[in-house]
Amino acid sequence: MRPPHDLPEPPHQVSFRFGDEEIEAWEGETVATALLASGVMITGVRAMSGRSRGPYCLIGVCHECLVEIDGLANQRACITTVRQNMKVCRQTRLRPLTGEDETREQ
Amino acid sequence: MNNDVVVIGAGPAGMAAAIQASSLGLKALVLDEQPAPGGQRFRAIEQRYRRLRAAGKGLPASEQKGLDLIRRFRESDTRFVDQASVWDISPGGRQISYLHHGRSFTIPANAVVAAPGAYERPVPLEGWHLPGVMSAGAAQTMLKMSGHPVKGRIVLLGCGPLLLLTARQLSNAGANVVGLLQTTGPADFLRATPYLPAALRSATLLKQGLQLLTQTPLVPKVFSLTQASIIGADHVEGVNYRSRGGSGFIECDAVLLHFGVIPNTQLSRLAGVAHDWNEQQECWQPVVDAWQETSAENLMVAGDGGGILGDEAAEMSGRLSILRIAHRLGRISDQSLSKLAAPLQRGLKRLAAARALIDTIFHTPETMLIPSGDTVVCRCEEVTAAEIAAANASGASGLRHLKVQTRVGMGPCRAQMCSMAAMAMITPGIRCGQRPPPPATVRAPIRPLTIGQLAEADVEI
Amino acid sequence: MLIVGGGVVGASIAYGLAEEGAKIGILDAEDSDFSASRGNFGMISISNKGFNNLAYFRLSYASSRLWPEFASTLREQTGIDPAFDLKGKVYISVGDREFAAHAEKVAEYARRVGAEYQHDILNRADLRQMLGNVRLGERVTGGSFSPLDGIAEPLKLYSGLLNAIQRHGGSILRDHRVGRIQHQRGIFTVEGPWGSLSAPRLVIAAGLGTPDLASQVGISVKVRPQRGQMMVTERVEQSFPYPVSGLLRQNPEGTIMIGVSTEEVGYDDRTTVSVLRSLAMKAIERLPDLGSVQITRCWAALRPRTEDGYPVYQESHERPGAFVITCHSGITLAALHKRLLPQWILGGRKDALLEPFGLGRLQSASAA
Known part of the structure; x- marks a missing residue:
């Protein structure tokens, strides 16, 4: 198998949504570093205290950078690799157990 | 069971272990949470290399060695699973559970080299x-x-x-x-x-x-x-x-x-092996012998996760772990074991001696060791130093007592951010030789896992 | 007065004794000791108690009636709210057979207990109504609701009790594991590596540590560990208003607890993937929306089980003044322990509710 660093071309750029913003990133980069590089400092608000929080360790330990990614809550932005067109949202409140568009039993 | 050894972590220690294993004909399975090998020390180095080369530049020499190590690792006969988060290791290490692209797998392991690395204190x-x-x-x-x-x-x-x-x-x-x-x-x-x-x-x-x-x-x-x-x-x-x-x-x-940095001991504590307080580095670390073997047979901890010595030492300790395992499996003779191990063990001693100097110069000042007042100690549960001090004053003698009274350490980081400070708060003489109480028990999952992923876990025993 | 054992059982008794003016010292073992008080589900369970032992149902029921005042007093005295709510409990059945068997058991319970036993069978539609927004699993056939049960926040309760004891002048001595108990001229002396302490009265409420200590005051009682594994999730919006029997509850701050297994594995409080997986499967089978919720922690605790599973309240014949109290429902019985045990320990008046739970029952059973 040829190591990825032997590939001739430079890494591609990808883009994803953060709320209403379009964020550019390198392929292989994490959501957290891409957000920080774009000047996003606050990735969430604590539901209990209302305090803002942002990434701290970037190695998956502190769990401060939890965001919603493609509908899944509490994802570590620093461990998740960006994908083209992924949807990332700030978490500002406790999430409901059921999605709002969930088809309900009659 | 088709692996001779499961290596957890693809930093310098894990990669060196895998390369050594492959050179001795052992089948290694390497699990790492990141999308590419390198660990924190050489994080994303392949990407950086490609980016720099596209701009007509090269990597600095100190990083080039990481790229070389990754190249040898990728070329070795190793099964590497990236984006694999290990969330459980059974007592003694014979069974490992990890999450990979949303699916959980539980696999048996004959031998384990845990190379979980370190994080900043x-x-x-x-x-x-x-x-x-x-x-x-x-x-x-x-x-x-x-x-x-x-x-x-x-x-x-x-x-x-x-x-x-x-x-x-x-x-x-x-x-x-x-x-x-x-x-x-x-x-x-x-x-x-x-x-x-x-x-x-x-x-x-x-x-x-x-x-x-x-x-x-x-x-x-x-x-x-x-x-x-x-x-x-x-x-x-x-x-x-x-x-x-x-x-x-x-x-x-x-x-x-x-x-400074401290060993990440979640995995080794979860496996239930013996740990000891390292007074010089002011941290808990697994007790390992000259082969990096813990108190559980065939469960090795290599690299900074076994004590902070840096990436050069990490490679040595990763290789030592594999030599011991290979010898047990009869893949190398007594003679070649000592021949191969001697320079590595000497190297580790030399690096440990240099480490003592660094640890002594750079240590957290006493004035910052024990937080006070409104300082948030447990970031997850937002517990302040004052709240912990109050629980301590009412007689909490260990981290579990503190937890009951304040919720300190009960959030998603699983006490990794607060336990050192909380421990210092209940051990006032920590700088004068007073041993802190044992660290809190670690239980699965040590990585995020949903109830659905657990329910659908693929368990191979 | 010395109390050996600093868990919820010992602390509930100590709280009652301290309120009566007794001078209390609680001796607790190390932080790392097995402790069911730090690992339980926090249920005040009545509707599934004492199917084969009416006295046990009556005991538990009596405690549930004392709980509201117990909780409010604790909150007023300490400012720590144990978050008690006698809100009732839902049972969910999966498949027709399970539902039929459950309905039959509820009917039999009502026959045995009488009018006090309130427990209504619900069909699937009723169940949905009760549980609000949360989706029911496809195989859920029905269930039931009993208003008899309640919940509390177990860690808040525990720290509230310790706080209350201290406020009443009692002391809690950590790292005071008791090894030996001596008795001389009506005075008990307990000893450990930490030293020794003496008092004319001694309460042994040490959970799994009880048999060793009880034997030193002439009481032979067996207690074995029974492991229960459970897990707690991330915080989510309030999703289901009632605890689900033996399996699920949502805490006021949003975390969901899932448990609890029953295993006979000796002194081993570690978790296992296979048991946790089966808990997860059971939870999702009933409430499938739980599938996307993240687990924050799993743990196991050891229930101290007596031979027949019922509490033991026994004063030593050989060494009067020494009392042995052990049970595995320390949360359910906390209110009753606080109210009824002090008058027995201090004044010798053993309430009729406690009478059936002497050791005599086990001895006569084994003799027969």
């Missing part, structure tokens, strides 16, 4: 929970991955080689560093002189250290820092500090903290 300061405060290592990671330095006016605060290195790297990348506040002062160097002769045996390490100390960027510097608090409404706005030379305030947009 969390030292709670007032306001350290504000957005804009990160660890210095995080700023490095960001630079490595995105190619961009931290934005705005930056203050670096704390102590240790990595703090100085980050300051230099950020400056070189064009960042706006407005302050380098170091707890280190003349007294620290004086205290460390007895360790100098032994350290001289590691000439390269010493040279690197001197370079770091002398080639710091031209920014306002403060030495002998004793206290600091970070100010801001909903993000960093500045730092108040006090040092032996006086006090002051620096307006800034980002604060990067660093107080």
Whole structure:
């Protein structure tokens, strides 16, 4: 198998949504570093205290950078690799157990 | 069961272990949480290399060795599963559960080399929970991955080689560093002189250290820092500090903290092996023998996860682990075992001697060891130092008692950010030889796992 | 007065004794000791108690009636709210057979207990109504609701009790594991590596540590560990208003607890993937929306089980003044322990509710 660093071309750029913003990133980069590089400092608000929080360790330990990614809550932005067109949202409140568009039993 | 050894972590220790295993004909399965090998030390180095080469530049020599190691690792006969988060290891290590692309797998393991690495010692300061405060290592990671330095006016605060290195790297990348506040002062160097002769045996390490100390960027510097608090409404706005030379305030947009690194012991504690308090490095670490073997047979801990010695030592300890396993399996003779191991064991001794010097110079000042007042100690559950102090005053004698009374350590980081400070708070004589109480019990899952993923887990026993 | 054992059982008794003016010292073992008080589900369970032992149902029921006042007093005295709510409990059945068997058991319970036993069978539609927004699993056939049960926040309760004892002048001595108990001229002396302490009265409420200590005051009682594994999730919006029997509850701050297994594995409080997986499967089978919720922690605790599973309240014949109290429902019985045990320990008046739970029952059973 040829190591990825032997590939001739430079890494591609990808883009994803953060709320209403379009964020550019390198392929292989994490959501957290891409957000920080774009000047996003606050990735969430604590539901209990209302305090803002942002990434701290970037190695998956502190769990401060939890965001919603493609509908899944509490994802570590620093461990998740960006994908083209992924949807990332700030978490500002406790999430409901059921999605709002969930088809309900009659 | 089709693996001879399962290696957890693809940093320097894990990669060296896998390369050694493959060279001895052992089948290794390597699991790592990141999308590419390298660990924190050589994080995203392949990407960086490609980016730099596209711009007509190359990697610095200190990083080139990482790229070479990764190349040998990728070329070895190893099964590498990236983006695999290990969330459980059974007592003694014979069974490992990991999450890979949303699916959980539980697999048996004949032998395990755990190479979980280290993380930066969390030292709670007032306001350290504000957005804009990160660890210095995080700023490095960001630079490595995105190619961009931290934005705005930056203050670096704390102590240790990595703090100085980050300051230099950020400056070189064009960042706006407005302050380098170091707890280190003349007294620290004086205290460390007895360790100098032994350290001289590691000439390269010493040279690197001197370079770091002398080639710091031209920014306002403060030495002998004793206290600091970070100010801001909903993000960093500045730092108040006090040092032996006086006090002051620096307006800034980002604060990067660093107080050395400590082993990540989640995995080894979960496996239930013996741990010991390392007084010199002020941290818990698994007890390992000359082969990196823990109190459980065929469960090795290699690299910084077994005690902080750096990436060069990590490679050596990774290889030693495999030699021991291969010998048990009859793949190498007694003779070649000692022949192959001797230089590695000598090398580890030499590096340990140099380490003593570094640990003595750069240690957290006593004034910052025990947080107080409104400082948030447990960031997940937002428990303040005052609340912990109150529980302590009412007679909590261990971390579990504290937990019951304050919820400290009960959040998603699983006490990794608060337990050191909480432990120091209930062990007032920690600097005078008083042993802290044993660390809190670790239970699965040590990585995020949903109920659905657990219910659908693929369990192969 | 010395109380050996600093768990919820010992602390509830100590709280009652301290309120009566007794001078209390609680001796607790190390932080690392097995402790069911730090690992339980926090249920005040009545509707599934004492199917084969009416006295046990009556005991538990009596405690549930004392709980409201117990909780409010604790909150007023300490400022720590144990978050008690006698809100009732839902049972969910999966498949027709399980539902039929459950309905039959509920009917039999009502026959045995009488009018006090309130427990209504619900069909699937009723169940949905009760549980609000949360979706029911496809195989859920029905269930039931009993207003008899309640919940509390177990860690808040525990720290509230300790706080209350201290406020009444009692002391809690950590790292005071008791090894030996001596008795001389009506005075008990307990000893450990930490030293020794003496008092004319001694209460042994040491959970799994009880048999060793009880034997030193002439009481032979067997207690074995029974492991229960459970997990707690991330915080989510309030999603289901009632605890689900033996399986699920949502705490006021949003976390969901899932448990609890029953295993006979000796002194081993570690978790296992296979048991946790089966708990997860059971939870999702009933409430499938739980599938996307993240687990924050799993743990196991050891229930101290007596031979027949019922509490033991026994004063030593050989060494009067020494009392042995052990049970595995320390939360359910906390209110009753606080109210009824002090008058027995201090004044010798053993309430009729406690009478059936002497050791005599086990001895006569084994003799027969």
